[in-house]
Amino acid sequence: MTTLATTVATTRPARRRRVLPRITPLDILSIVWVIVLLIFAVVPMLWMLSTSLKGQFAALQQPPEWIPSHPTLQNYITLLSPTGDVGPVFLRYFLNSLIVSLATTALGVLVAIPAAYAFSRFRFPGRDILFFAVLVRNMFPVVVFLIPLFILMRTLHLVNTYWSLILTYMTFGLPLSIWLLKGFYDNIPEELERAARIDGASRFKAFWLIIMPLSSPGIIATAIYAFIGAWNEYVYALTFLNSESLLTLPVGLQHFFTEFATNWPGLMAAAFIMSVPVVVLFLLLQRHFVRALTEGAIKA
Amino acid sequence: MAEVTLTDIVKDYGDVRAVDHVSMTIRDGEFVALVGPSGCGKTTLLNMVAGLIELTSGTIAIGGKVVNELDPKDRDIAMVFQNYALYPSKSVAENLAFPLQMRKLPKAEINERVQRAAQTLGIEPLLQRRPRQLSGGQQQRVALGRALLRDPKAFLMDEPLSNLDAKLRVQMRAELKRLHQEFQSTVIYVTHDQMEAMTMADRIAVMSGGVVQQMGPPEEIYEHPANTFVAGFVGSPAMNFVPADVSVNNGLVMARGDGWELPLSPANSARAKASSKGELILGVRHGHVRVLPETAPTGLPGRLYTVEPTGDITFVHAKLGEHFLVASTSEPFRGTADQPVRLEFDQDHLYLFDRTTGETL
Amino acid sequence: MTVRRPHRATLADIRRHRTDYLWIAPALLVMILVIGYPFVYTIDLSFYDTPPSSPNWYFNGVDNYIQILSDKSFWAITLNTVYWAVGSTVFAFLIGLGAALVVQRDFIGRGLLRGLLLIPYVISYVAAALIWRWLYHSDYGLISGTLYDLYLIDSNINFLDSTSLVMPSLIVANVWKEFPFAMIMMLAGLQTVPQQLLNAARVDGAGAWQRFWHVTVPYLRGVILITTILLFVGNLNSFVLVWIMTGGGPANASQIWITQVYTLAFQSLQYGRASAYSVILFIVMLGLGFFYVRALTGGRAREAR
Numbered sequence: 001m002t003t004l005a006t007t008v009a010t011t012r013p014a015r016r017r018r019v020l021p022r023i024t025p026l027d028i029l030s031i032v033w034v035i036v037l038l039i040f041a042v043v044p045m046l047w048m049l050s051t052s053l054k055g056q057f058a059a060l061q062q063p064p065e066w067i068p069s070h071p072t073l074q075n076y077i078t079l080l081s082p083t084g085d086v087g088p089v090f091l092r093y094f095l096n097s098l099i100v101s102l103a104t105t106a107l108g109v110l111v112a113i114p115a116a117y118a119f120s121r122f123r124f125p126g127r128d129i130l131f132f133a134v135l136v137r138n139m140f141p142v143v144v145f146l147i148p149l150f151i152l153m154r155t156l157h158l159v160n161t162y163w164s165l166i167l168t169y170m171t172f173g174l175p176l177s178i179w180l181l182k183g184f185y186d187n188i189p190e191e192l193e194r195a196a197r198i199d200g201a202s203r204f205k206a207f208w209l210i211i212m213p214l215s216s217p218g219i220i221a222t223a224i225y226a227f228i229g230a231w232n233e234y235v236y237a238l239t240f241l242n243s244e245s246l247l248t249l250p251v252g253l254q255h256f257f258t259e260f261a262t263n264w265p266g267l268m269a270a271a272f273i274m275s276v277p278v279v280v281l282f283l284l285l286q287r288h289f290v291r292a293l294t295e296g297a298i299k300a
Numbered sequence: 301m302a303e304v305t306l307t308d309i310v311k312d313y314g315d316v317r318a319v320d321h322v323s324m325t326i327r328d329g330e331f332v333a334l335v336g337p338s339g340c341g342k343t344t345l346l347n348m349v350a351g352l353i354e355l356t357s358g359t360i361a362i363g364g365k366v367v368n369e370l371d372p373k374d375r376d377i378a379m380v381f382q383n384y385a386l387y388p389s390k391s392v393a394e395n396l397a398f399p400l401q402m403r404k405l406p407k408a409e410i411n412e413r414v415q416r417a418a419q420t421l422g423i424e425p426l427l428q429r430r431p432r433q434l435s436g437g438q439q440q441r442v443a444l445g446r447a448l449l450r451d452p453k454a455f456l457m458d459e460p461l462s463n464l465d466a467k468l469r470v471q472m473r474a475e476l477k478r479l480h481q482e483f484q485s486t487v488i489y490v491t492h493d494q495m496e497a498m499t500m501a502d503r504i505a506v507m508s509g510g511v512v513q514q515m516g517p518p519e520e521i522y523e524h525p526a527n528t529f530v531a532g533f534v535g536s537p538a539m540n541f542v543p544a545d546v547s548v549n550n551g552l553v554m555a556r557g558d559g560w561e562l563p564l565s566p567a568n569s570a571r572a573k574a575s576s577k578g579e580l581i582l583g584v585r586h587g588h589v590r591v592l593p594e595t596a597p598t599g600l601p602g603r604l605y606t607v608e609p610t611g612d613i614t615f616v617h618a619k620l621g622e623h624f625l626v627a628s629t630s631e632p633f634r635g636t637a638d639q640p641v642r643l644e645f646d647q648d649h650l651y652l653f654d655r656t657t658g659e660t661l
Numbered sequence: 662m663t664v665r666r667p668h669r670a671t672l673a674d675i676r677r678h679r680t681d682y683l684w685i686a687p688a689l690l691v692m693i694l695v696i697g698y699p700f701v702y703t704i705d706l707s708f709y710d711t712p713p714s715s716p717n718w719y720f721n722g723v724d725n726y727i728q729i730l731s732d733k734s735f736w737a738i739t740l741n742t743v744y745w746a747v748g749s750t751v752f753a754f755l756i757g758l759g760a761a762l763v764v765q766r767d768f769i770g771r772g773l774l775r776g777l778l779l780i781p782y783v784i785s786y787v788a789a790a791l792i793w794r795w796l797y798h799s800d801y802g803l804i805s806g807t808l809y810d811l812y813l814i815d816s817n818i819n820f821l822d823s824t825s826l827v828m829p830s831l832i833v834a835n836v837w838k839e840f841p842f843a844m845i846m847m848l849a850g851l852q853t854v855p856q857q858l859l860n861a862a863r864v865d866g867a868g869a870w871q872r873f874w875h876v877t878v879p880y881l882r883g884v885i886l887i888t889t890i891l892l893f894v895g896n897l898n899s900f901v902l903v904w905i906m907t908g909g910g911p912a913n914a915s916q917i918w919i920t921q922v923y924t925l926a927f928q929s930l931q932y933g934r935a936s937a938y939s940v941i942l943f944i945v946m947l948g949l950g951f952f953y954v955r956a957l958t959g960g961r962a963r964e965a966r
Binding site for chain 2: 855857858860862863864866871875876880882
């Protein structure tokens with residue numbers, strides 16, 4: 001009995017059975033659901049694209065044309081050409097958005113990193129309360145602060161400047177950024193810094209040389225989130241900026257709407273251009289973003 | 301309780317074959333342990349018997365009925381997991397009741413059965429608690445209770461004791477064995493701990509690389525291993541292995557190693573001659589190696605490496621050429637590192653393995 | 662996490678940790694400036710009468726509050742807001758959950774599918790508002806046109822100009838924008854459910870739906886709670902979509918709290934009254950959040966004892 005035990009199946013003769021994967025009704029339901037979801041999510045965007053490639057007349061067709069019969073890039077050319085009356089204005093909006101978003105991202109990340117690190121590693125009095133206060137910020141209605149902030153900005157002579165936006169945008173991203181980064185830092189074992197400090201590094205050096213590189217996914221995710229938030233923001237930009245030359249894209253787009261209310265193809269083209277940087281950025285770094293959002297949130 | 305029959309089971313994951321043509325019959329009321337290192341395929345095999353993973357090919361029959369196409373719940377089996385897998389949002393009583401609820405039994409009967417199971421396992425006072433409020437041992441008992449309640453044809457256990465601390469493990473081992481004897485249940489038990497398998501099982505199947513290397517009662521696996529893998533896997537400290545070549549000198553068969561020669565007994569000589577290419581691996585357990593002083597008349601020349609006294613037994617580590625050996629003795633032993641010694645093997649308990657195939661000669 | 666003994670902070674402690682505060686100082690400073698100060702200021706301002714015609718502001722105690730609460734339109738707007746917030750949250754959550762359930766299984770093109778489903782979340786609310794306004798267009802909109810082509814209706818529907826259809830239309834657009842967030846949150850949550858637990862349920866006889874209901878959902882209570890709270894609060898705060906699509910119309914049929922506050926403050930220039938409105942809003946949100954959290958974790962806190 002030292003060899004492999006042989007077997008005799010009792011009722012059926014032993015035979016090779018290939019097990020086929022079964023397709024259940026659940027699978028069919030899933031496929032239908034996915035198709036519905038995709039249609040729901042993607043069609044509006046496709047329609048925007050389709051409209052943007054039509055001429056004024058073609059867009060106002062009944063029944064609506066799914067694929068433009070005479071596609072044209074005229075709308076895009078108008079928006080992006082540095083000459084003419086629309087182009088320069090639109091490009092100006094684009095530039096403003098870019099400046100404000102980049103500045104917000106840079107400063108926001110710069111401020112959030114040490115704060116998140118402190119919340120993660122240090123135990124100082126008031127730590128929990130402050131952290132909670134940072135989180136609660138999200139509970140405040142956006143519009144609540146408009147009035148006092150407007151008056152504040154007026155006092156500081158910051159109305160109608162980039163800074164009014166940069167400062168306020170930073171606070172939108174800060175709570176989530178600090179929360180995300182803190183989650184990342186929590187996951188890095190403290191032993192690493194201790195080893196570095198025993199090796200002679202100061203607390204700050206240990207942080208800068210060892211921890212920072214390790215948390216780069218978190219920093220990237222935070223930066224993306226901050227950038228997207230700043231790029232898309234409308235209300236504060238609307239309230240704080242008056243002069244045409246300073247408007248950011250969202251407000252600019254709204255201005256276009258009131259001005260060229262029936263030029264839907266043009267509006268759709270503008271919306272498309274405005275969405276491109278964000279969508280591209282996002283699709284490229286999707287994984288980081290998803291990971292950061294969920295890792296931070298689930299830890300709560 | 302019923303018999304479980306596995307016929308020519310194969311499981312492939314893409315190019316990787318996790319289970320390679322495994323067949324066995326687990327008799328009604330038998331406790332069979334599947335042992336092997338991680339990755340040997342034992343858990344995969346168990347999951348296929350449970351119906352949690354699909355087979356690539358082969359047949360599984362429980363109680364004479366082929367169950368390949370059946371869902372786990374229709375196979376009439378119960379499973380105990382390594383991490384207990386108790387539903388955290390339910391109380392102990394609700395955990396126990398769950399399988400019965402799924403079978404749509406009347407409430408009164410469910411309550412009665414739960415009470416009885418709780419009594420058997422001594423967990424009555426815990427019925428209203430949540431799993432996270434219980435200790436590891438208590439959680440394991442609840443998991444067992446849930447399995448018992450299903451009154452299944454067979455119990456499948458996936459390393460149920462691995463998460464317990466050493467003392468508790470010994471205790472639970474005894475309890476499991478007692479329960480098995482009391483209920484005469486068919487049990488398939490997966491573990492990487494060969495000692496658990498040795499103490500609890502009626503038969504052991506040693507697996508490696510998706511293949512059953514040997515299957516038989518514990519004594520047989522221990523005393524008559526089929527190949528070097530089984531020999532080296534069972535028993536702790538592991539069996540000593542030393543490569544040697546067969547040489548015949550004036551009709552005397554010898555095992556020759558690096559700087560030493562061992563004349564073989566008649567029985568061993570016959571076996572040695574059956575080797576292919578005359579290349580051997582000698583195997584001998586620590587209890588059958590004697591470490592003698594340098595001046596002894598018999599034994600192979602070696603050097604002392606280190607001595608480990610553990611109370612009743614002392615383990616003596618020595619080197620034979622470049623190979624390390626472990627010997628054990630119940631008498632006090634003294635020596636210094638690198639001291640030359642003589643190593644004697646008990647030829648009645650010497651194993652010869654073919655170096656090429658690894659099989660016992 | 663190490664167990665922390667409750668510990669009264671002393672002055673000595675604060676002094677000892679003074680360098681720590683340096684790390685959070687910049688963040689704290691900005692927050693105090695941009696949030697703390699306005700918050701206090703708003704509360705203060707809510708007690709003033711700020712007639713748009715004169716530069717003077719008169720203290721009038723709780724008059725603003727009384728005026729607001731006794732105004733009949735306040736309650737209509739409140740109803741609208743509840744409709745808006747609850748409707749959007751429920752559907753965004755359910756659709757997000759459904760999407761997560763699909764995307765969690767591994768298949769070819771999963772990354773692409775997930776990316777596509779996330780696009781609505783990433784574009785700006787302004788762009789979204791315009792796109793949907795175009796979709797809902799009474800004469801040339803895609804939705805109306807397609808339904809007409811399919812012979813489901815015989816004349817164009819006016820989505821955004823009808824007092825009965827405007828809220829559902831807005832909610833659909835909002836859900837379109839928000840559901841990816843719920844999808845991501847639930848996706849992460851679903852991945853934390855231990856496979857062994859689901860296996861045990863399978864062996865115990867639970868089918869797919871039963872496994873979902875008895876194992877997955879209870880396990881994910883925390884994530885579900887956070888997701889729905891974030892969605893709900895976000896919806897109460899959600900200004901841009903409604904403002905650009907309808908401005909609160911037609912005839913205040915889609916006026917919600919937040920658009921009303923904006924109208925009061927920046928169109929009627931009634932800063933005082935708008936501030937009072939904001940404070941009421943804030944108190945309600947805080948209260949709701951508190952009771953909601955308590956209701957769903959109260960049971961758990963009790964049994965941990």
